[in-house]
Amino acid sequence: EQRRGVIRTLRALGVPLRRLVVLMIAELVVLATLAGALGIALGYLIAALLLPDVAATIRGLYGADVAGTLQIRPAWWLSGIAMALGGALLAAASALWRLARIPVVASAGGRAWALGSGRTRTLQAAAAVVLLAAAGVLAVTGGGLAAGFALLACLLLGAALALPPCLAAILRLGEAQAVRAMAQWFWADTRQQLPGLGLALMALLLAMAANVGVSTMVSSFRLTFVGFLDQRLSAELYVDADAVADRAALERFLEAHADAVLPIMSVEATLAGLPAEIFGVRVGYTYRENWRFLDAIPAVWDEIEAGRAVVINEQLSRRA
Structure with a gap:
């Protein structure tokens, strides 16, 4: 857009249109290659700095094992350069096409x-x-x-x-x-x-x-x-009782100072061919008022309290 006057002058002086277009495309390719390489290098640096925290977050939330380091794959680098080149050439295609069709005198x-x-x-x-x-x-x-x-x-x-x-x-x-x-x-x-x-x-x-x-x-x-x-x-206080020797005494103490004490016990198991944990809970109003289900039977907490139902998470439900 800024070189229309220069292009008109060069064409009027006898520079072939084909050569002019080829030179402009070559210049675009050089600039796009440099910009793409710089973008890939900066992207790799940013990803290398952020990936360990992202991997730790995903591992903590979902239990998925994500590598905390980047692997340099030539296909990724080549695809990044190809996107830069393709975008630059696609962006310039319309202007170059109009340049080839507009008369020399009117091209500026x-x-x-x-x-x-x-x-x-x-x-x-x-x-x-x-x-x-x-x-x-x-x-x-x-x-x-x-x-x-x-x-x-x-x-x-x-x-x-x-x-x-x-x-x-x-x-x-x-x-x-x-x-x-x-x-x-x-x-x-x-x-x-x-x-x-x-x-x-x-x-x-x-x-x-x-x-x-x-x-x-x-x-x-x-x-x-x-x-x-x-x-x-949803509870106001959570206590880890793994290191407590007399848990019954701890529970009696907490019952004297709290509205409700809801102990949770767990055991490791294998469900649907994968390692899992089975939790045993004491049903209280905290669960009844705050727990939301994607799908459940009527009076689900009464059934759980009576030992006739269990709650499973969404991942196990979809997987098995």
Whole structure:
């Protein structure tokens, strides 16, 4: 966008269009390779610093064994470089295509580029309609992780591609409603800037969508985990009695100073072919008021207190 005057001068001096495009693509490839390599190196550094804490958190929450160190895999590095190169070339493809089709003398004028982007905007609108329709079909019929990722990809790309045509339509409507010459000039000049700003606005839209998505994911996980802790850690005091010699005396002391004492005993066992723990509890109002079930029989705590029912966690329920 900034070199349109230089490109017009070079073409007028006789530099072949093919050579000019090849040189610009080569420059893009060099810059994208350097940027991609720098991004991968910084990403590796950040991941190496954060991974031990993430692994410890997942191990503590879910009992899953996650490696606390990174393994350098060439496929990951190559895929990162490929994404950088592919993104840069894809971003430049539209501008290079218009450069090849615009006459030499008009190639530096903003109006010529605005007119030349009309067909591109039509193709963008058609692609956006197809992608958004595919997202709607996947939302109704899709199932599983792959369909979810495909739905997000179609929705994000469709929304990004639809942004410039929607902005162009809004600007045309504003220009049609304008009466004074200054207002018409404002709308027309804004429309002329759209080809140069369209790609940046699409990137900004994707960045904002990713930011909102990640913030929502983190916030929902935090709120869910806090709610889980409020339900499970509902007692005012927890006492570890493993090192206590006379536990009956401890229980008599606590009963004299508390509304309810709910001892918990556990034994290790094998359930569904995997190691597990079986807990024995004394049913009290704390459990009845705070425990929430995904699925349960009527009067479940009465059945548990009578020894006719057990509570299993969600992981065991889904696995077995």
